[in-house]
Structures are given as C-alpha cells and as structure tokens.
Amino acid sequence: MATHDHHGHDHAPPPDEDGPLTYYQTMEIAVRELLIEKGIFGADDVRRAIETMDARDHAAGAEVVAHAWTDPDFRxxxxxxxxxxxxxxxxxxxxxxxxxxxxxxxxxxxxxCTLCSCYPRNLLGLPPDWYKSRAYRSRVVREPRAVLREFGTAIPDDVTVRVHDSTADMRYIVVPRRPAGTEGWARERLAALVTRDSLIGVTVPKNP
Amino acid sequence: MAARFAAGDRVAVRRAFPPGHIRTPWYARGAAGEVERICGAFGNPEELAFGRRDAPKQTLYRVRFAQTALWPDYDGPPGDTIDIELYEHWLEPATE
Incomplete structure (x- = not known):
C-alpha cells in the first residue's frame, strides 16, 4: 500500500470470466439471438434498454419525497x-x-429484500451491491440497529426501528424526515438533500 | 375474492417447509404477528414459477411481527418490528 503511489483508482482488474457459461447465461443468449433473428427487436434495442437502466438513479425518488415534504395533500x-x-x-x-x-x-x-434484491428501480435506479449482499439481507432483519450503526446511523432507543421485508409484490420507499433549517426551500433544492441511501432507510438526508 | 383476515387480526405463519419457489422467509415460519394491511390479490409465485398463470390469485397481506417474536435474543427495544408480505395460504389464525 505505502510502497507505490495510488492515483485515484483501484488497481484490481475485473474478473476475466474465463469459466464456461452457466445454464441461464446460455439460455439468455439463445433467446436473445432468436428474438433478434425473428425481428422482434434489434441488438441496438437491447443495448439501449440496458443503457437506460444503467443511467437511472434516485432522482425520481428524491422528487417524490420533496413533493411529500412541501405538499401535505400529496404526502x-x-x-x-x-x-x-x-x-x-x-x-x-x-x-x-x-x-x-x-x-x-x-x-x-x-x-x-431478504429473498433476492427487490427494489423500487423506477424510483431509485439499480440497487447498490451491498443491498444485494447476503450480509445486508440476513443481518438487517436480525440486528437492524447494529447494521444502521455501521452505516453511521445511530437510532435512539426511544425510536422504533421498523424493518420492511419486500418478499412479494410490494416495493418500498422511505420518506425521510425533512431536515431542520430548510423552511421555505424550493422542491429542487430539497430534492438535492435526499440521498439514495436515505430512501432505503440506512441513513438520513443530508443537512442543509 | 374475500380476504380471510382483516387488518388487526392476529395470525401465525404456517410452520411448513415445502419445496418449490416459496417466498415465505424461513425466519418467519411458525411466528405470530398482526395483519398490518391487505395488499390485494396477486398471482401465487409458487404456481407462477411453474408457468401456471391461470392458478387462482391469493390475497397478499403485510404482517407485522415484534422483533422479539422472531429472535428471542433480539438486541433492541421491545417495540422494534418487521413487516413481511405473506400470501393467505401461509397464514392461519394465531392461537396464542
């Protein structure tokens, strides 16, 4: 670590994936190629759908919360x-x-989501890796306060911690508490305080 | 389809371990909690997983469990809870 100069990126290369394709990888490729061959959609449609998914972030979720903070009827x-x-x-x-x-x-x-990685993607984008990890999924239902502390979030004992396990057809978004000192702020400015992790509930919004 | 349970009812999760695509978490099986709300009727994943799209829909509930009911050694205040989505065929009236 101390012997050479790090310049802002991780030196470990991504895995080379030299192993054989799995059953489902093979099936995905076969189905995709068939659909393209039959003219159902083109390769560029697939690429564009992936690009759209990858580009999505939590902006929509933050917008929803900013509306809830400023419009009691909407809340x-x-x-x-x-x-x-x-x-x-x-x-x-x-x-x-x-x-x-x-x-x-x-x-x-x-x-x-203890079973897999159910997540409100249309509001928050793709789930972070830690959300999908076995450690988070198994521990946050078992010792939520310890997990929250590891995210830097200390919940006092007089505040109830309520875990929501997305096991079926519902998806969840946390409406965090509006930070003090933001009275009279416009929605766009409020939305900038709402982080992805505060919408999952592992932390609270940024302070103004 | 009429829902068997109402919000506020005490229910228990069946202590069953069938094979297949089951979306009832192991940690909740056998535990008792309270219906938080009825979510509506949804396709049963245990049937959908085998392509049986015409199988009857199941009422889906959100059931709220005390953490201490799930983990006897839970490290936190007794008011802490977990809400879990459960399909009707996994629930029975709580006897306790």
Whole structure:
C-alpha cells in the first residue's frame, strides 16, 4: 500500500470470466439471438434498454419525497397509495405496487429484500451491491440497529426501528424526515438533500 | 375474492417447509404477528414459477411481527418490528 503511489483508482482488474457459461447465461443468449433473428427487436434495442437502466438513479425518488415534504395533500396521498401518487407526478412504478413508509420522531424505517434484491428501480435506479449482499439481507432483519450503526446511523432507543421485508409484490420507499433549517426551500433544492441511501432507510438526508 | 383476515387480526405463519419457489422467509415460519394491511390479490409465485398463470390469485397481506417474536435474543427495544408480505395460504389464525 505505502510502497507505490495510488492515483485515484483501484488497481484490481475485473474478473476475466474465463469459466464456461452457466445454464441461464446460455439460455439468455439463445433467446436473445432468436428474438433478434425473428425481428422482434434489434441488438441496438437491447443495448439501449440496458443503457437506460444503467443511467437511472434516485432522482425520481428524491422528487417524490420533496413533493411529500412541501405538499401535505400529496404526502397523504403518497402514504395511502404510493403507486397512484407517483402516477400523479408522471412516474410509472411498473408492475409492482409502491408503499411509502414515513420516518417520524418516533419511527425509523429501513427496507430490505431478504429473498433476492427487490427494489423500487423506477424510483431509485439499480440497487447498490451491498443491498444485494447476503450480509445486508440476513443481518438487517436480525440486528437492524447494529447494521444502521455501521452505516453511521445511530437510532435512539426511544425510536422504533421498523424493518420492511419486500418478499412479494410490494416495493418500498422511505420518506425521510425533512431536515431542520430548510423552511421555505424550493422542491429542487430539497430534492438535492435526499440521498439514495436515505430512501432505503440506512441513513438520513443530508443537512442543509 | 374475500380476504380471510382483516387488518388487526392476529395470525401465525404456517410452520411448513415445502419445496418449490416459496417466498415465505424461513425466519418467519411458525411466528405470530398482526395483519398490518391487505395488499390485494396477486398471482401465487409458487404456481407462477411453474408457468401456471391461470392458478387462482391469493390475497397478499403485510404482517407485522415484534422483533422479539422472531429472535428471542433480539438486541433492541421491545417495540422494534418487521413487516413481511405473506400470501393467505401461509397464514392461519394465531392461537396464542
């Protein structure tokens, strides 16, 4: 580490993936090639769909929260029917349904999918690697307060920690508490305080 | 399709271990909690996994469990909870 100069990037190369294709990799390639051959879609359509997915971030999620912070009617609608409230902003949640859970002075919420990696991708983009890790999935239901502390988030004992396990058709977004000192702020400015991790519930928004 | 349970009902998760595509977490099997809300009727993943798209839909619930009901040695205040989505055929009335 100390013997040579690091210049801002990790020197470990990505794995070469020299092993044989797995069953599902082979099947994906075969189905994709057949669909292209039959003219259902082109290779560029596949590329573009991946590019769109990769480019998505948590901007839509932050926008939803900024609306909830500034519009009491929207907040109420969001907590009652997350999917419907997002549609009002022109945000399509996809085939699953959205449940928004609100942090208060008495409750802190945190989201997990213990079975795989269910995540509100249309609002938050692709899930971070740690969200998909076995360590997070198994530990946050078992010792959520210890996991939150590792993310730098200490929850006092008089605040209830509520874990939500996305095991089926619902997807979740945390509505964090609005930071103090942001009275009168415009939505765009508020949205910039809402980080991806605060929407999962492992931390709180940035301070102004 | 009528929901068998209502919000606020005490329910227990069946202690069963069938093979297949099961979306009931192991850590909740046998545990008792309270119905938080009814989510609606959804395709049963245990049937969908085998391509049986015409199988009857199942009512999906969110059930709230006390952490201490899931982990006897839970390290935290007794009010901490986990909400889990569970399909109706995995639930029965709680006897405790």
């Amino acid at each position: 109420e609608a969001l907590l009652a029917d997350g999917t419907g409230a997002c549609a009002r902003l022109g945000i399509d949640i996809g085939p699953t349904r959205l449940i928004a859970v609100e942090n208060t002075a008495a409750v802190h919420n945190v989201i997990v």
